[in-house]
Amino acid sequence: MTPELSKAWELFEAGDPQESMHTLRRAAEELASEEIAPLVAELAAGAGFTDLAEASTALAARPANAERLYVFGYACVERGIPALAVPALRAALRLTLAPPSTPERTGLFRRRSTPRPESRLTPRRVLLELVTSLEQVERHADALALLRAHDSLMADWPDRYLTVYNALMAGRIDTARQVFDGLSEPEGVWVEPGRRVGRMLDRAAALPPTGSRDLRGWHCVLTGGLLLTLSPHGFDQGMTGRWAYLQDDFDSCRHGLERLRTVLDATGRRPASVGLLPDRGSRALGLAAARLLGVPASPYRPGTPDVLVVAYDLTACDPETVHALTERAEGELLFEHATCWTETPGASADVCTLLVQTVTAPWEPRLRLSEDGRAEQAEPDDRSAEELAEAILAADPTPAEGDGQTPDDPDPVLAAFAARAAGLWADGPRARIRSAGPVASGRFA
Structure with a gap:
């Protein structure tokens, strides 16, 4: 043994x-x-x-x-x-x-073959x-x-x-x-x-990835979606732009919405409204997006044209709603803030802020250090979706600095990529892609 x-x-x-x-x-x-x-x-x-x-x-x-x-x-x-x-x-x-085994010899010229049972394998x-x-x-x-x-x-x-x-x-x-x-x-x-x-x-021909660490390029080729940000930590230690674990905050949510606006401007897309999903986090982010873009918001209804559907994390949404999002209405866009890359959601978002294995939303119970340096669980933020939307809008949209390993990714770089992708973007069903693809990243077992 x-x-x-x-x-x-x-x-x-x-x-x-x-x-x-x-x-x-x-x-x-x-x-x-x-x-x-x-x-x-x-x-x-x-x-x-x-x-x-x-x-x-x-x-x-x-x-x-x-x-x-x-x-x-x-x-x-x-x-x-x-x-x-x-x-x-x-x-x-x-x-x-x-090959089948050689039959046993039983005489000078004869062989005795034991017939093998028929197999459908x-x-x-x-x-x-x-x-x-x-x-x-x-x-x-x-x-x-x-x-x-x-x-x-x-x-x-x-x-x-x-x-x-x-x-x-x-x-x-x-x-x-x-x-x-x-x-x-x-x-x-x-x-x-x-x-x-x-x-x-077709996407690979129009937007060929620059190598095995081009996370945005490969994400676009495989899912058809646009990735707004790269993790600022551990790029050269194997994360290559993804997160393994993230305690998210309101600043990150606001930064994602600003980057979403950059993509919409670069691709010439003008949503007529925001579709609100029923979970509290998605509703809060959707209300903030509607305010930022200056469009009305209402509960999401499949088949609504020119709507921007906003999700915080699709894996936390109702599965039937996610399944409905695999098919798009005319002009419909799906934005997800935190996309799980190890257990991918049932629909691939057209735009996502970040790729993460495990995320704690800003309003969920989270770990923090007490005054004496011990880790403790903080209380959840029980405010309404409307109040959380106000907190997102009041947050600082400046991206986190990180450790300096991640390639520079200013707004003009994202805008240029989105403009090149515009002709092939948000087209066809939002198929689930279960694999992380060619770009390897560290993950929890």
Whole structure:
């Protein structure tokens, strides 16, 4: 038993199944699937995941079996632990690609062949599930290499479409364009995904990112949205413009609205009204935006033309409302202040102030230092949305200085980028993009 697996068992037996699973996930590439299967069965049973528990038990009873490896990997993907699926599915792919064993000789010239049972498990089926698991852990370069190596197994849809998608997410625009141009016309459910990657390629051609740290450029290519600010902390230490954790403040909200106004001016967009979402934070920010832009505000109604819909954090909004925002009315714009980049919202905003993994809004309970230097939880700000809007408007819009590592990003730079993007901006459905794309940033486990 490896040290990692031994540690995972110890954690499980000590009553900490969550950390036991984290240990397995972190060491997944060093652990054989059949070796971890008994522990995964115990963890799955404790969580009520009967399908995964049964698949794990079956794999432990018969290792090195392609079908059981596949079923185990599939169940891991379904239960949100794709890191454990990758080694199992990779092993299943090797087995399904292996030539049949040589029949046993039984005489001078005769061979006795033991017929293999019919299996519906094909290399292509395993390949596509393996690509899915790699996508979910954002190993797009690995997924792309796998797809290119096994292109002879593949059809255009969805197989080579996945090659295009993973090439884009890995920053390989030339490869994505080459494969996309060779695809046949999509049909049925693949029409919109085909259009989606086509729009990404059009944006990449019009606004080519300058490298693997061009966060605004890649954000625009992948989501179609305009990123207003870059984090002023830790750019060279791996954050590359994103936040891992942020205790937000009213100054940041006001600065975001000012940068939004810069983008609207640069693109020539003039919203006729502001659409207010029902949660208190979004309503407060929307009321402040309406005052700043000099337009009326009213509760958001899907289908309203030329409306600017304002959200503080879409992941905190009603899911049905967010789903409605995937389709845009004529002239509609969606602005989100704090966009989660690790668990992305169901609709990609047309404009967002910042990208963050975990955010504490200015009105939420927050940590602060007491007079004697101890960390303590401050009381929430219980003021109404209208009062919070006044606080946002009264705040200082000057950006935070930071540590000096982040590239200079004055208003003219943002305005120039927005003007170049205007022709391809706010077009098509607001598809959810689950991946962070080619720009890597530090994150919490």
